[in-house]
Amino acid sequence: MSTFSAAGSDKSEETVTKADSSTTIDIVVAQPPFHDVEETDLILRSSDQIHFYVSKAIMSFASPVFADMASLPEGDKLNIQERIDHRPCVPVLDHSEELYQLLSWVDPRGVPSLELDDMKKALRLADKYGMNNTVCRIGVVLEALDNLMKKDCITVYAIAVQCGFTSLIEKAAHHSLNIAVQDIPNVPEFTNITGTAVQNFYTYRLACNRAAQTFISSGAWTQDQYLRAFSVSIPTCCAAEGRATRFGTMHLQLMRWFAVYIHDIQEAVAERPVPATVRDPASHRDTLVTMAACNKCRNHIPTFLSFIEFVATGIENAIANIKISSTYM
Known part of the structure; x- marks a missing residue:
């Protein structure tokens, strides 16, 4: 019988004896915790010849593929006639790196990695x-990782489409609105989804862009408190000449600096139709500087800051009801 002494995180070579012969062979044991022979009765050998010690019951419960394999009479089983240390050894076509990530989600001894590349490996296997419960579990965890979502929302969208994670599709698409359309990365995962799914993504973005712009251009924000503060009807000051601006059916004579701000924010939300675009200090810094330089306009700075929040909330409401299509074929 062989002796196993793998320790730490390094792969270790072990000398073992096949149960049906006297041939001594060297094997490489997987990293912990899949090196431990206790409470295990099955070995999975990866394509790069790494041996993982697992429980047949756990693998059968997690996967119908392994369940079918375990239910066959011993003599009928394919590819598991080889035995190492009295355990069946099943060769699989998967690389040890991918197999390790999968087993980390399946086996209670494992600690799953929350790195996106590692989660992708686990999802693929x-x-x-056919490990549907494992796929769903990874999807739930992925949806909860806000920082990862913000960083890799385009990749996550493609993964969500592949796996049918409906709520994750919505969330990833919504996060993508924080990226200007010209800056959307060409992620390789887009090659794994249908053209319809890619089109749905860009159609959703276009709808949100239009909704945000429409809110501003329609003049829905033209409440009395703002018109009193930003129209040229106020006493003469630095920008009394104003600028004629049309909003829907209204023609307004606005303070020049305010008209410039409205024009600039419309262009900004055409690229990033989210409240954060309006709340970004860089989007209104120049306007505040201009207002502060005028003895009369500076009195309206609190109203202008209130206006910014009003517009941000309006954009949020405008895009809230826009849903991305769930048709992917």
């Missing part, structure tokens, strides 16, 4: 082996 979970789908391959």
Whole structure:
């Protein structure tokens, strides 16, 4: 019988004896915790010849593929005639790096990695082996990782489409609005989804862009408190000449600096139709500087700051009811 002494995180070579012969062979044991022979009765050998010690019951419960394999009479099983240390050894076509990530989600001894690349590896094999519960579990965790979502929302969108994570599709698409359309990365995962799914993504973005712009251009914000503060009807000051501006059916004579701000914010939300675009200090810094330089306009700075929040909330409401299509074929 062989002796196993793998320790730490390094792969270790072990000398073992096949149960059906006297041949001594060297094997490489997987990283912990899949090196431990206690409470395990099955070995999975990866394509790069790494041996993972797992529980047949756990693998059968997680995957119909392994369940079918376990239910066959011993003599009928394919590819598991080889035995190492009295355990069946099943060769699989998966690389040890991917297999390790999958087993980390399946086996209670494992600690799953929350790195996106590692989760992608686990998802690919979970789908391959019909591990639907594992796929769903990864999806739930992925949706909860806000920082990862903000950083990699385009990749997450493609993954969500592949796996059918409906709520994650919505969330990833919504996060993508924080990226200007010309800055959207060309992620390789887009090649794994249908053209319809890609079109749905850009159609959703276009609808949100139009909704945000329409809110501003329609003049829905033209409440009395703002018109009193930003129209040229106030006593003469630095920008009394104003600028004629049309909003829907209204023609307004606005303070020049305010008309410039409205024009600039319309262009900004055409690229990033989210409240954060309006709340970004860089979007109104120049306007505040101009207002502060005028003895009369500076009195309206509190009203202008209130206006910014009003517009941000309006944009949020305008895009809230826009949903991305769930048709992907």
